[in-house]
Amino acid sequence: MRFAARVEVQLRPGIADPEGATIERALPALGFDGVAHMRAGRSFSFEVDAPDEGAARRKATELADRLLANPVIEQSRLELEAL
């Protein structure tokens, strides 16, 4: 079976995010008020071949933890969908 995977990587809560902070500081100048806690991140999408959803999830999670995210400072979230 083939699955579409989407992995979202963000800095862990508590780790300073200068990119998010800079974006947030720019918002009032553009007229956006009342926006808080901006965090920047990255998203990756790919397809995985695996016998079932559990196996696909394990493979994608390992890939995310070993490469896409640096677990020292980042966390990842996986979404999986059968194709």
Add this chain to the structure above:
Amino acid sequence: MAARIGVVVFPGTNCEYDVVGALEAAGGGGELLWHGDHHLSGVDAVVLPGGFAHGDYLRPGALARFSPIMESVVEFARAGGPVVGICNGFQVLTEAGLLPGALQKNGRLRFLCQAARLTVTSRASVLTAQATVGDELVIPINHFSGNYTCDADTLRQLNDDDRIVLRYVENPNGSLDDIAGIANAAGNVVGLMPHPERASNALLGSEDGLVLLGSLVGAVASVAAA
């Protein structure tokens, strides 16, 4: 015979010739190693120089860690061989798990290219053995992701074990505890963001980097003599 120090070239590395020249000024011999090779050609020490290995794609150091030569570098480091990562090389060492913590984007998102004042805070490493604790060195920094971070336990351990080898006098990048360079527990693996090779000749404005590179050359000589 001069110490043979291998300087690893990844696609995108750009400080390798400066490092080789500075190692020679410090009394050692530098030679280039290609990231795609599996062996270290019998060198006595390894330097991972600065630049943008693999274009810094994904994160600085994230892909370099999977270059074929890194398996040998990790094995060499675990066996006690001297390994120094400068700037991008420091980022590679943290991604490879040879040093704890991570280098994240500078506070205020500034790319920094300037001389930095550093204090030597530990001699317990192959890079600082010949320096004096408390000495101030002026060495250039040139990075976007030099903001060292780690968890509280790791920081406590680094401090308790005297593994923070260099600190910024005026913190330029938000680095935790003013950290500019750290060592592993044995002191044979060191990572630092400043570029000692760019402070290796008075004509360049500073030769303060020579005491660091000279320590590395000396560390090799003392291993060879033992």
